Amino acid sequence: MIRKKPGLILLSLALIAASIPLSFVIAQQQPQGYKYSSQLTEELKLLQKAALESDYALKQAAYLCNNIGPRLSGSAQAARSVEYVAGEMRKLGLEVKLEKVMVPHWVRGIETGELVQYPGMAPKTPQKIMLTALGPSVATPSEGITAPIVVVNNFEELAGLGESRIKGRIVLFNYKFDRKLQAQGFGGAAYGQAVAYRSGGASAAARFGAVAALNRAAGGAVYRLPHTGGMRYEDGVAMIPAASVTAEDADLMAHLALQGEVRMKLVLTPQMLPDVESYNVIADLKGSEFPDQVIIVSGHLDSWDLGTGAIDDAAGVAVAMQVANLCKELKLKPKRTIRVIAWMNEENGLRGGTTYFQNQQPNLKNHIAALESDHGAGHPLGIDAHVSPAAAQMLQPAVNILLASGAGLLRIATGSVGADISPLEAAGVPGLAPIQDDRYYFDYHHTPADTFDKINPRELAENAAVIWLLWLMPSPACPNHSQDNI
Amino acid sequence: MIRKKPGLILLSLALIAASIPLSFVIAQQQPQGYKYSSQLTEELKLLQKAALESDYALKQAAYLCNNIGPRLSGSAQAARSVEYVAGEMRKLGLEVKLEKVMVPHWVRGIETGELVQYPGMAPKTPQKIMLTALGPSVATPSEGITAPIVVVNNFEELAGLGESRIKGRIVLFNYKFDRKLQAQGFGGAAYGQAVAYRSGGASAAARFGAVAALNRAAGGAVYRLPHTGGMRYEDGVAMIPAASVTAEDADLMAHLALQGEVRMKLVLTPQMLPDVESYNVIADLKGSEFPDQVIIVSGHLDSWDLGTGAIDDAAGVAVAMQVANLCKELKLKPKRTIRVIAWMNEENGLRGGTTYFQNQQPNLKNHIAALESDHGAGHPLGIDAHVSPAAAQMLQPAVNILLASGAGLLRIATGSVGADISPLEAAGVPGLAPIQDDRYYFDYHHTPADTFDKINPRELAENAAVIWLLWLMPSPACPNHSQDNI
Numbered sequence: 001m002i003r004k005k006p007g008l009i010l011l012s013l014a015l016i017a018a019s020i021p022l023s024f025v026i027a028q029q030q031p032q033g034y035k036y037s038s039q040l041t042e043e044l045k046l047l048q049k050a051a052l053e054s055d056y057a058l059k060q061a062a063y064l065c066n067n068i069g070p071r072l073s074g075s076a077q078a079a080r081s082v083e084y085v086a087g088e089m090r091k092l093g094l095e096v097k098l099e100k101v102m103v104p105h106w107v108r109g110i111e112t113g114e115l116v117q118y119p120g121m122a123p124k125t126p127q128k129i130m131l132t133a134l135g136p137s138v139a140t141p142s143e144g145i146t147a148p149i150v151v152v153n154n155f156e157e158l159a160g161l162g163e164s165r166i167k168g169r170i171v172l173f174n175y176k177f178d179r180k181l182q183a184q185g186f187g188g189a190a191y192g193q194a195v196a197y198r199s200g201g202a203s204a205a206a207r208f209g210a211v212a213a214l215n216r217a218a219g220g221a222v223y224r225l226p227h228t229g230g231m232r233y234e235d236g237v238a239m240i241p242a243a244s245v246t247a248e249d250a251d252l253m254a255h256l257a258l259q260g261e262v263r264m265k266l267v268l269t270p271q272m273l274p275d276v277e278s279y280n281v282i283a284d285l286k287g288s289e290f291p292d293q294v295i296i297v298s299g300h301l302d303s304w305d306l307g308t309g310a311i312d313d314a315a316g317v318a319v320a321m322q323v324a325n326l327c328k329e330l331k332l333k334p335k336r337t338i339r340v341i342a343w344m345n346e347e348n349g350l351r352g353g354t355t356y357f358q359n360q361q362p363n364l365k366n367h368i369a370a371l372e373s374d375h376g377a378g379h380p381l382g383i384d385a386h387v388s389p390a391a392a393q394m395l396q397p398a399v400n401i402l403l404a405s406g407a408g409l410l411r412i413a414t415g416s417v418g419a420d421i422s423p424l425e426a427a428g429v430p431g432l433a434p435i436q437d438d439r440y441y442f443d444y445h446h447t448p449a450d451t452f453d454k455i456n457p458r459e460l461a462e463n464a465a466v467i468w469l470l471w472l473m474p475s476p477a478c479p480n481h482s483q484d485n486i
Numbered sequence: 487m488i489r490k491k492p493g494l495i496l497l498s499l500a501l502i503a504a505s506i507p508l509s510f511v512i513a514q515q516q517p518q519g520y521k522y523s524s525q526l527t528e529e530l531k532l533l534q535k536a537a538l539e540s541d542y543a544l545k546q547a548a549y550l551c552n553n554i555g556p557r558l559s560g561s562a563q564a565a566r567s568v569e570y571v572a573g574e575m576r577k578l579g580l581e582v583k584l585e586k587v588m589v590p591h592w593v594r595g596i597e598t599g600e601l602v603q604y605p606g607m608a609p610k611t612p613q614k615i616m617l618t619a620l621g622p623s624v625a626t627p628s629e630g631i632t633a634p635i636v637v638v639n640n641f642e643e644l645a646g647l648g649e650s651r652i653k654g655r656i657v658l659f660n661y662k663f664d665r666k667l668q669a670q671g672f673g674g675a676a677y678g679q680a681v682a683y684r685s686g687g688a689s690a691a692a693r694f695g696a697v698a699a700l701n702r703a704a705g706g707a708v709y710r711l712p713h714t715g716g717m718r719y720e721d722g723v724a725m726i727p728a729a730s731v732t733a734e735d736a737d738l739m740a741h742l743a744l745q746g747e748v749r750m751k752l753v754l755t756p757q758m759l760p761d762v763e764s765y766n767v768i769a770d771l772k773g774s775e776f777p778d779q780v781i782i783v784s785g786h787l788d789s790w791d792l793g794t795g796a797i798d799d800a801a802g803v804a805v806a807m808q809v810a811n812l813c814k815e816l817k818l819k820p821k822r823t824i825r826v827i828a829w830m831n832e833e834n835g836l837r838g839g840t841t842y843f844q845n846q847q848p849n850l851k852n853h854i855a856a857l858e859s860d861h862g863a864g865h866p867l868g869i870d871a872h873v874s875p876a877a878a879q880m881l882q883p884a885v886n887i888l889l890a891s892g893a894g895l896l897r898i899a900t901g902s903v904g905a906d907i908s909p910l911e912a913a914g915v916p917g918l919a920p921i922q923d924d925r926y927y928f929d930y931h932h933t934p935a936d937t938f939d940k941i942n943p944r945e946l947a948e949n950a951a952v953i954w955l956l957w958l959m960p961s962p963a964c965p966n967h968s969q970d971n972i
Contacts, residue, residue, distance in 0.1 A: 062741065063606065065743075066738055066741050066742060067605060067606030067607070068606065068611075069611065070611045075610070075611075076608055076610055076611045077608065077611050079608070080608035080611065084606075118553070119553065120549065120553035121553070122554070122562055122563065122565070122566035123562070124883040125554075125555065125562045125563050125566065127555045130934065188536075219790070220621060221709055222791070222935070222939065223707055223709030223711055223929075223930075223935045223939075224711070224933070224934040224935040225709055225710070225935065247939070248937040248938075248939055251937070251938070251939050252552055252794075252937070252938070255548065255552050255938070256552060256553070259553075273860055307710070321753075339764065349495075395830075402516070444709075445707075447710070448616065448710040449708070449709045449734065451710065451734040451737070452734075452737070452738070452741070453708065453733070453734055453737050454708075460520070467959070
């Protein structure tokens with residue numbers, strides 16, 4: 001829905017769509033083989049304006065977060081979100097297919113920690129530790145595990161201590177999330193460093209005989225927020241319970257452990273149930289000229305269970321849905337098929353992305369580009385393009401327009417730009433994603449505080465505008481790449 | 487303990503203390519009736535340096551937070567903290583008295599909330615609401631209360647709805663903490679507005695027949711932090727359960743309630759047990775010339791139970807203890823009695839402050855000044871002086887020195903500057919307190935995130951230096967006010 005002056009904008013855009021084919025024939029940018037239309041700039045500005053002024057994406061994100069809630073794979077809420085997105089896409093006239101995906105069904109249980117012995121402790125005054133199980137952690141016995149904790153800052157310190165100092169203990173990986181790096185705008189890099197301990201800590205500790213593993217929250221917030229996420233058990237290594245403690249609780253344990261023995265009672269009762277049938281929602285707006293050629297716009301529908309999965313990743317689903325909505329609102333007819341995908345199970349399995357990739361083997365060559373937004377809803381700075389530098393230039397008209405909203409950075413990515421689309425990218429499909437300002441993303445994602453209010457309406461619209469302008473561009477991988485998409 | 491060059495500083499300060507009486511005879515500031523010494527500036531600088539370089543206060547705060555933990559009145563930890571502070575003061579040679587204070591013994595129980603009906607809800611998908619009981623809320627029945635919620639933004643809206651729209655419902659006071667005011671440095675004012683709904687919401691709602699009352703967190707953080715605190719039941723009004731929900735959960739309920747009926751199941755099982763005997767810790771460093779004249783330096787020892795009471799108010803106790811420590815380290819002999827007080831039960835009863843006041847009725851005239859730090863450990867901007875403008879000028883030498891660390895603001899307070907000392911102030915005893923930068927204080931206080939890491943070591947030392955320099959000043963109320971305290 002367009003909030004301001006809908007009549008005027010709709011009219012002008014409808015006219016554009018009906019009578020003026022967008023062609024790309026300008027002299028300013030002259031990548032080999034195609035040119036841009038002199039009218040393009042004004043046309044794209046109008047299209048951008050439509051995306052910036054619409055609150056459709058915001059309303060979709062609100063529904064997913066507030067009316068449905070947390071959407072962990074296998075949950076009733078995840079199933080409800082599939083129904084909901086499919087229904088919304090059908091309302092817009094898209095051809096909807098639910099692609100079967102068997103997903104893990106891990107269910108969080110009781111999760112408590114307390115320090116039952118520490119220096120200076122008065123009788124009967126255990127200290128509560130705030131923690132949350134990682135998926136798919138195994139459970140402790142129902143009465144819990146009580147053991148001394150050993151604190152290490154990294155894998156090297158773990159190895160240095162060796163089995164004699166670790167066997168029978170609970171290992172706390174106290175690796176500090178690099179907030180300075182995050183503040184500089186490299187939240188993803190900071191996360192990458194910290195998440196190694198969340199993902200691999202349990203097996204690393206188990207190799208030395210640890211009975212459980214804890215990692216310091218892999219996020220930047222200092223508001224005693226537990227921070228869940230995925231972990232992996234290595235084959236052939238004992239599967240020990242794994243949880244994440246808040247930054248504050250890690251500090252507390254580290255402080256006390258320097259003074260003497262600290263013993264913890266840890267109770268985790270998650271359950272790993274049999275796989276559940278779930279779905280990728282695949283909604284096609286068929287191309288008018290090249291219906292077999294597909295451009296994916298996507299986000300992931302599942303979320304972690306502590307918050308309501310707003311910036312991770314209701315926002316991504318919502319901006320993908322917005323492409324279909326704007327096409328309908330503006331009566332635009334894409335020449336190629338726009339495929340809105342709401343992926344299932346990005347968080348703890350990537351089953352949606354891998355299933356789609358397997359099912360699409362015969363059609364991979366028809367995938368012109370894959371767009372995914374899964375790095376929050378922060379102000380977009382530009383575009384990550386997993387394409388050749390030469391091909392990236394084809395995106396320049398959109399980038400020129402995005403400059404006006406501060407999103408004019410065009411960065412050539414050398415690796416995948418989205419988890420769900422990564423199998424496609426590995427097979428040569430160009431991947432595109434907004435570059436979001438992630439200085440705050442890792443303060444919230446995977447925590448109870450990833451809630452709808454974390455989405456700034458203006459910034460979500462800016463992200464929608466990025467996705468919206470990108471799919472309009474002639475795709476770098478398109479066989480007829482000198483042709484636009486409308 | 488002094489961290490850097492202890493020998494040099496100790497020596498020079500010991501020399502000062504031993505051989506050069508601090509007198510206040512300078513020409514620069516000439517309030518009527520007394521003068522300042524020409525040597526004073528340099529002497530005070532050395533004293534300030536000693537406070538800034540000592541980590542004694544930090545270590546005390548660390549012990550209270552980490553080795554003892556939350557210290558709610560009546561708890562084992564509160565009792566342990568009394569023992570601890572008394573022991574530390576005895577170690578320094580102070581004369582310690584435990585002043586009996588009967589305190590409320592409210593114990594938090596289970597506290598859960600879930601939305602069991604809301605627009606768009608799929609079967610069996612209640613949404614979890616993060617909340618925490620307020621002290622001394624009564625309990626719900628053990629099976630909980632399930633009722634529709636009604637959302638109001640303020641008391642006026644509540645009155646506007648009236649009994650027909652409120653009876654039998656759970657009222658959510660969705661008054662938004664004014665983060666803009668907080669960011670401008672008026673956190674206390676923002677808190678004052680919001681806390682009215684925490685304190686008085688339950689009785690206001692009960693007058694219209696509500697079955698429970700919720701208030702939106704009276705704090706600035708947006709990290710899904712429950713925010714506890716005190717509330718009051720009005721006489722003659724039904725006592726209904728009262729809890730605080732996070733800002734995010736308030737937003738969620740308000741969003742859903744606009745769309746249709748929202749029903750909540752609320753379970754709170756706190757218990758109000760019989761009063762418990764507890765204590766103010768009163769530690770005297772006897773004055774060498776006027777032992778009957780007392781200057782109080784203080785903070786409160788009890789805390790709320792969700793966090794470990796670091797900035798509220800281990801920090802205040804620690805900077806008061808530092809005065810005793812520095813006197814010993816520097817071998818200073820106060821002429822008047824320095825009375826370090828760690829107050830009990832500031833948070834949910836003020837029994838410590840009122841008991842002391844009652845017990846001191848015969849000695850009130852000997853109370854030269856009362857200092858309290860209970861507004862966090864943020865960078866001090868200066869001093870709140872609850873004295874006459876003329877008397878405040880006597881603090882000018884300290885203020886001049888504090889300017890160098892940015893704490894040179896001297897503000898004449900027209901009301902109390904500390905809860906525990908407020909009865910004394912009301913009886914005419916001059917009250918003094920640091921003015922802390924409170925732009926972040928209300929993001930943490932009363933939440934699980936009020937933990938030791940929230941204390942910035944440098945800023946705590948700055949606060950210690952403020953208290954330290956203040957007691958040295960000739961007190962505005964001192965019968966011999968032209969005389970200094972050493």
